[in-house]
Amino acid sequence: MRKIRVALAGNPNVGKTAIMNALAGTSEKVGNWPGVTVQKKVGKYNFRGFEVELIDLPGIYSLTSYTLEERVARSFLLKGEYDVVADVVDVTLLGRNLYLTLELLEMGIKPVIVLNKIDELENYGYTIDKKALEEVLKLPVVEVSAVKRKGLEELSETFLRVATGDLKPEGFTPIYSEELENAISLIEMKLKEEIGENFPYRLRWFVIKLLEKDPEIIDYLKENFKKWKKILKEIEKIEEEIKRRHKSDLPSFIARERFLLASRIATAGIRNIVELPTEKLSDKIDRVITNPITGMPIFFLIMWLVFKITFDLSAPLGDLIDTLFSDVLPSLVERALSGAPPFLISLINNGILAGIGAVMVFLPVLAILYFLMSILEDTGYMARAAALWDNFMRLFGLSGSSVIPMILGFGCNVPAVYATRAMRSAKQKLITMLVIPWVSCSARLPVYAVFTAAFFSKNQSLVLLSLYGLGIALALLFALILSRVMGAREECEFFIELPPYKLPAWSVVINQTWIEVREFIFKAGTVIFAVSVFIWALASLPPGAPYAGESSIVGHFGKLLLPIFEPLGITDWKPIVALIFGALAKEVVVGTLGALYGTGEEGLEKALAQTFTPESALAYMVFTLLYIPCIATIAAIKQESGTWRYPALLIAVELTVAWTAAFAVYRLTLLV
Amino acid sequence: MTLYEVKEGSRVKILNITGGHGVKNRLAAIGLFPGAEVKVVKSPPGPVIVEVAGSRVAVGQGMAKKVEVERL
Numbered sequence: 203m204r205k206i207r208v209a210l211a212g213n214p215n216v217g218k219t220a221i222m223n224a225l226a227g228t229s230e231k232v233g234n235w236p237g238v239t240v241q242k243k244v245g246k247y248n249f250r251g252f253e254v255e256l257i258d259l260p261g262i263y264s265l266t267s268y269t270l271e272e273r274v275a276r277s278f279l280l281k282g283e284y285d286v287v288a289d290v291v292d293v294t295l296l297g298r299n300l301y302l303t304l305e306l307l308e309m310g311i312k313p314v315i316v317l318n319k320i321d322e323l324e325n326y327g328y329t330i331d332k333k334a335l336e337e338v339l340k341l342p343v344v345e346v347s348a349v350k351r352k353g354l355e356e357l358s359e360t361f362l363r364v365a366t367g368d369l370k371p372e373g374f375t376p377i378y379s380e381e382l383e384n385a386i387s388l389i390e391m392k393l394k395e396e397i398g399e400n401f402p403y404r405l406r407w408f409v410i411k412l413l414e415k416d417p418e419i420i421d422y423l424k425e426n427f428k429k430w431k432k433i434l435k436e437i438e439k440i441e442e443e444i445k446r447r448h449k450s451d452l453p454s455f456i457a458r459e460r461f462l463l464a465s466r467i468a469t470a471g472i473r474n475i476v477e478l479p480t481e482k483l484s485d486k487i488d489r490v491i492t493n494p495i496t497g498m499p500i501f502f503l504i505m506w507l508v509f510k511i512t513f514d515l516s517a518p519l520g521d522l523i524d525t526l527f528s529d530v531l532p533s534l535v536e537r538a539l540s541g542a543p544p545f546l547i548s549l550i551n552n553g554i555l556a557g558i559g560a561v562m563v564f565l566p567v568l569a570i571l572y573f574l575m576s577i578l579e580d581t582g583y584m585a586r587a588a589a590l591w592d593n594f595m596r597l598f599g600l601s602g603s604s605v606i607p608m609i610l611g612f613g614c615n616v617p618a619v620y621a622t623r624a625m626r627s628a629k630q631k632l633i634t635m636l637v638i639p640w641v642s643c644s645a646r647l648p649v650y651a652v653f654t655a656a657f658f659s660k661n662q663s664l665v666l667l668s669l670y671g672l673g674i675a676l677a678l679l680f681a682l683i684l685s686r687v688m689g690a691r692e693e694c695e696f697f698i699e700l701p702p703y704k705l706p707a708w709s710v711v712i713n714q715t716w717i718e719v720r721e722f723i724f725k726a727g728t729v730i731f732a733v734s735v736f737i738w739a740l741a742s743l744p745p746g747a748p749y750a751g752e753s754s755i756v757g758h759f760g761k762l763l764l765p766i767f768e769p770l771g772i773t774d775w776k777p778i779v780a781l782i783f784g785a786l787a788k789e790v791v792v793g794t795l796g797a798l799y800g801t802g803e804e805g806l807e808k809a810l811a812q813t814f815t816p817e818s819a820l821a822y823m824v825f826t827l828l829y830i831p832c833i834a835t836i837a838a839i840k841q842e843s844g845t846w847r848y849p850a851l852l853i854a855v856e857l858t859v860a861w862t863a864a865f866a867v868y869r870l871t872l873l874v
Numbered sequence: 875m876t877l878y879e880v881k882e883g884s885r886v887k888i889l890n891i892t893g894g895h896g897v898k899n900r901l902a903a904i905g906l907f908p909g910a911e912v913k914v915v916k917s918p919p920g921p922v923i924v925e926v927a928g929s930r931v932a933v934g935q936g937m938a939k940k941v942e943v944e945r946l
Contacts, residue, residue, distance in 0.1 A: 263900055263903035263904055264899060264900065264902075264903035266896070266899050266900075268895070268896030268899060268900065269896070269900070294928070295927065295928050295929050297927055297928070298904060298905060298927045298928065298929060301903050302903075414895075414899065415895050448908075448909075449889075449890070449908065450907070450908045450909070451895075451898075453895050453898060453899055453902075454891070454898050454899075454902055454907050454908055457898075457899055457902030457903060457907055458902060458907040458908070458909060458910070461902065461903070461905055461907065461910075461927075465927070484930070485915045485916070485923075485930070488915065488916060488923055488930065489882075489915070489916045489923075492916065492920045492921055492923065492932065493916075493919055493920045494919050494920050495919065497920060585932070586932070588932075589920070589921040589923075589932035589934070590920060590921070592921060592932075592934040592935075593920070593921070593934065593935050593936075596934065596936055601934070602934070696921075696933070696934035696936070696937055697900075697901065697904075697906075697931055697932065697933045697934065697937055698931070698932050699904065699929055699930070699931050699932075700923065700929075700930040700931065700932055
């Protein structure tokens with residue numbers, strides 16, 4: 203079968219995901235662009251004997267090289283490893299969207315224009331003259347509604363015709379004002395004097411980007427042109443003239459010219475305009491929900507609802523999965539294999555089944571939370587929440603978009619890490635996912651519950667609050683440090699488009715949830731499973747040793763680590779082994795302690811009272827809060843950042859901070 | 875006067891934007907550049923919301939203080 207590669211380019215919020223979903227269904231694979239935290243989605247479908255591969259480029263407003271997303275999209279487009287570029291345009295914001303189209307044309311790309319959301323036009327008081335647009339742009343134009351599945355057949359057909367050469371779009375060359383055109387010709391002439399044969403760019407595009415002071419292009423000029431100083435000086439002269447006449451720097455001047463040309467083209471394609479009132483109901487709503495006084499209570503109410511729905515719905519499912527993998531299936535195995543060596547039964551029950559269970563138990567929370575988040579995103583609330591929180595988050599070098607992932611972290615760190623996908627800035631996304639593990643997730647609560655009941659029954663809530671507070675403070679502190687180190691401050695200058703409110707497109711939301719859950723099972727799930735089996739091996743070897751007992755490898759390990767924990771007031775190896783198991787999921791700490799002290803979870807408080815003092819109990823809780831994230835979170839961070847480097851760094855930092863904080867708490871409380 | 879100080883409901887013309895080329899370029903691509911006319915839908919507390927080229931854009935307070943405007 204012949205393959206066709208189609209790259210989807212377009213602004214954020216134009217409905218590229220919906221188009222992907224409508225054409226390629228759930229065939230979508232989610233990954234990262236090489237080496238960066240920018241998401242890459244690829245989908246496939248068959249059409250008239252061709253296999254069409256859709257590559258979703260990051261949503262961008264322009265094609266400069268200032269942000270990671272723009273660089274990823276641009277370098278993909280420059281490499282030219284595609285048959286067709288589809289420029290997805292939100293028809294309700296035609297002028298604004300054509301800005302990117304002009305940039306594509308400047309690059310020499312002749313995209314298929316996909317006018318999406320054509321069904322929504324009736325609310326906007328105008329219609330589109332497709333023919334007129336095709337004539338001006340000299341490009342094929344297809345009207346589509348991805349959500350209502352209209353125009354898809356024609357769209358695929360157009361891809362096919364362009365890919366096979368049956369349709370050869372001529373492509374319009376954007377011509378700007380005389381002033382700008384003169385500047386372009388002048389620099390073009392200077393460059394032609396020493397242009398090499400292997401010059402990889404389209405000259406006109408290269409010149410425009412030079413005038414826009416594009417950092418990547420200026421670097422190329424410096425490396426490849428001997429007279430680069432002279433050329434940059436010439437550009438400076440042009441800029442001075444522009445500044446004098448238009449009170450604008452050169453890059454802004456060019457952007458403005460492009461924007462005005464895009465608006466003119468849009469006007470040529472718009473018909474039957476009816477004047478609509480510019481004040482909309484949504485403006486009234488926005489004023490309420492982005493004003494801190496009214497917006498904050500609404501925000502917390504919505505987040506509370508999200509958690510309530512998630513945990514109410516997922517708790518019974520989670521219990522069911524837990525019973526299945528730790529009770530029902532193991533006893534079946536024991537009956538079926540009665541007489542088999544206990545080692546084998548332990549491998550199946552404590553190793554394999556427990557490993558699968560460790561993956562499965564996350565699914566209900568993950569699926570429900572992801573589903574609810576897609577709804578918040580799709581209805582347009584997410585952008586408002588980001589705008590609402592921006593002022594506060596700026597204090598810590600982050601922007602408003604990082605608030606929702608961080609708050610989700612209180613429920614479960616795993617979906618919180620996945621929620622950073624909705625963030626636009628790659629640097630801030632990385633910072634956010636690295637600080638999420640400091641946020642105390644609900645799985646750590648059972649540990650606090652047991653210890654506070656045993657030692658701090660009088661001021662249980664004060665201790666709990668302090669632990670949560672410590673987690674939040676460290677998350678924000680590390681965000682501040684990381685944003686300084688990584689230079690994310692420029693990206694702090696925040697603005698976000700507020701898409702119109704709308705009902706979620708259910709088919710898209712459901713398909714996307716399914717795709718994410720499937721990716722989790724295959725990518726994070728394999729890591730979680732492997733580590734579970736590995737820890738089982740540590741706990742049951744050498745053969746004959748009681749499971750996780752003193753003579754097992756993990757028991758030896760616990761005793762070996764004892765000197766490190768003695769300064770924290772921990773004098774027994776059992777709590778240390780419990781911490782090692784806690785890497786699977788933090789609530790496992792309690793279960794392991796119960797098993798090791800032979801008390802079960804009920805009599806555990808008494809046993810702990812003999813091993814711990816109130817001071818060392820506090821240190822142990824602080825350590826549990828801060829030490830390594832659970833395996834599922836680590837796997838999620840690996841999956842999202844695309845490398846093991848960040849999770850490895852995170853583990854090292856967290857272990858250091860956990861020990862230091864626990865030590866400080868232990869010593870300070872001894873003094874009091 | 876900056877965008878931060880503009881009253882809700884008024885129309886303004888952008889005179890100047892302070893910041894790196896990166897920010898200025900991204901703002902220009904959505905229609906916020908010197909010479910552009912926008913309507914202020916919401917003013918602080920919280921972000922400033924402007925109507926520009928048919929869409930609504932929320933601008934953080936820090937950014938809004940860097941956008942110099944004049945009333946129309």
